[in-house]
Amino acid sequence: MNLDVQGMLKVFDAIGETMAAHKEYLTELDSAIGDADHGINMNRGFHKVHDKLSAGSYTDLGALFKDVGMTLMGNVGGASGPLYGTFFMRMSTKLAGRQDVDTVSLADAMEEGLKGIVALGKAQLQDKTMVDALTPAVEALKKASDNGVDLCGALEAGVAAAQSGMESTIPLVARKGRASYLGERSAGHQDPGATSIYLILSTILRSVKESS
């Protein structure tokens, strides 16, 4: 099945609920190696996304993703604002004019979003950032796309890859962002940004499963 505009609105509502439910958890992860605001910021940002999307009416996914991106950029507050904002804005350029997404178009859009995050944050793999979860997830989606896997199967592979990417950040020493100020002391903690990537992807999967 494909994910249409109505389905995508449900996805973002579900992401908002996930962020509200995991606000304390993400903030706790961030208090170990950052400035203890990731959960609060993500919850605030996606709450605003919910308000923005509820007030709008959308016929194309490009406009929907652009509003998500700009809302996050103005309301998240920390570094995640520009990073997640750029992710969804860059996805919107690939989704412009589309009424729905399948595996191929979602993988393509997410690859574009990842490029935006990397260009802005300049993080590489194993820097202990969101890129460590997002890169393998995008690779899994691209592989599923090449193999003609349906959206559900592709997202399952993407979520599994994001989960192992997220867990792989635990022993790493941070080389980007606030956590890098801690040097060796950042090792032994799971990266909050990689965790929010995993939470978002697993919510998309759950939402797609529920509506199929």
Next chain:
Amino acid sequence: MNAILVVSHSAEAARGIVAIASQMAGERVGIAACGGTDDGELGTSVPSILSALEGLLETSDGVLVIPDLGSAVLAARTAKDLLGERAGRVLIADGPVLEGTLMASVEASVGAGLDRLAAVVDETRGLRKLQE
């Protein structure tokens, strides 16, 4: 003449720094403050930085952005990218936000270019307050 935009996580901090710098540099230099999220929480907002940049660019040759912390740098860089062709008239500086803004404002008032302004901000890193 070039203008200056102070980007802080706090709207009050940005405004306070701009107030001090404006008094030193005089009214000829455009110095603007941008801080807080769209709801006025602590943080930075890309759309608000973007509109501040657009405003300053209308009346100046270029804008030097002076951010307070790393995430303000990311927000400033994102806003700059959204300017399209005008992005070439914006430069982001790296250095102490208060001292850097003061020195760069004075330098801007005598017509210095953006590269020079950014260098001045960087140099304020070594300023000492206690004289031995």
